[in-house]
Amino acid sequence: MATYHGGELSVQRRAGLQGRAESALRAIKTTFPEVAVAFLAQQPMIVIGAADPSGRLWATLLTGEPGFLQATETTLAVGARPHPQDPLAGVLAAPAKVGMIAIEPGTRRRMRVNGTSSPTPDGLLITPDQVISNCPKYIQQRTPAPVLSGPRELLRGSELTPRQQRAIEEADTFFIATASPEGDADASHRGGNPGFLQTLSPTRLRWPDYPGNTMFLTLGNLELNPAAGLVVPDWTTGSLLHLTGTAETVWNEAETSAFPGAQRLVDFTVEEVREATAAMPLAWTPPAYSKFNPPTP
Template identity: 45%
Template structure:
């Protein structure tokens, strides 16, 4: 596929502002539409997949987790990924998984190896769950991924009743402030992206009950996510308690602020919040921080 086919005007604008267009073109050449054998083998080992999409009924963008015994996600062809099972009842993307042709983005992240793989495409509902016809497949570097050596699958863990709100409670603000990882979904012009963000606890700030912000650390120079936000502010955030399985999902709008010293900060305004106790039946071991994590600045 190559760089010209994956970058739109938003990504190009951010790349140019950061002075990394040539690097982005180089990195972009690694993006394809096929699932290579090494990627297929990686997928079959994963107990967690994060999905990003716009809900077809509201247009709001969300990020949602899917979990299961390894093998629930697998490549069933050179351009097709299949997923058995579905989202918890009431998840905001449930209708998206039942709608043929929904543009979706997925990320499989393995804390054990600090590897991650992204696959985007068009969704097709199936009897067992859903499949994605891939149009963009690529891996990212291990930067900012906290290592977790092992996990337990807890099939007896049942999701609690979700609580919904229009702003973050004090307890939810504490949850966000203590997080070392979250997932960020965006969308633009019939395509979706979902990416990982990581850092030391405190790297995400809750500036108010309606605003969350974080410094955008140096990455792969592609700026697919910030490029989407530059032209379409819709976004969804997913925070996960890696021990209890509780999830905190937010939808709203994001914007990127550029400082005179070249740093970037993303500010996210909350429209809706969903907290679900025990939503993910996985319990991971304690984290080992990534050596790439910068110090948290006030």
């Protein structure tokens, strides 16, 4: 039976939502139901998060033709591996604890899979510990457009450039990887109207924590292990902005009140930046913003 760890329970109690969180446990499975098998087989991308050998968390996207994700009741085969320049390329060349989220922007459906990854000749084989269907809140609706092509370049730094800061301020979606102190990884989606993800400085970001499924898997991990990794996709150019660093939850009501709809804030400190151009071979149509998105400050 699924249980919560101490960090998740602590955040649930502080938020006053432990009763609802206990009920939400029913949504956490250890195997793939038939509807999940069918959903995964239709997807052209999946987000994956994991820790590197130094314990830093990274998140990235893997893509392929629909069918590159093949699930059985107890395994998920991924017919892709990260590009050699990807921050998780070396990590996923060996067994690793991973968090994953498959998202279908066109229908606003998503599914989280946390477990253990092993390399295969064609990609990865995931053995799940948690399979979780999430609600459609804060997902911007967009559909795949013609496949992009272009030279891939890798840009590295220890802080965000002015151009990268502008890209973050214009983003309506990003993904975050976290992990428990035991190394159990998780990947989650964050969405909102452009401007919901703010740059406070070249090494400091802030975003609102909107009402969700009350499990607090992300904030629960951060309660005990501040390491976190973000990936911010550019849905038009196919670029991926990877950030690794640390994150902390801000419970200050005065600061939170500046963000409509927010119940808490999260501050992220950047330790390393990697930007890969032409990393995602999918372009996407302009978004229809979620009706659940609160206005930005």
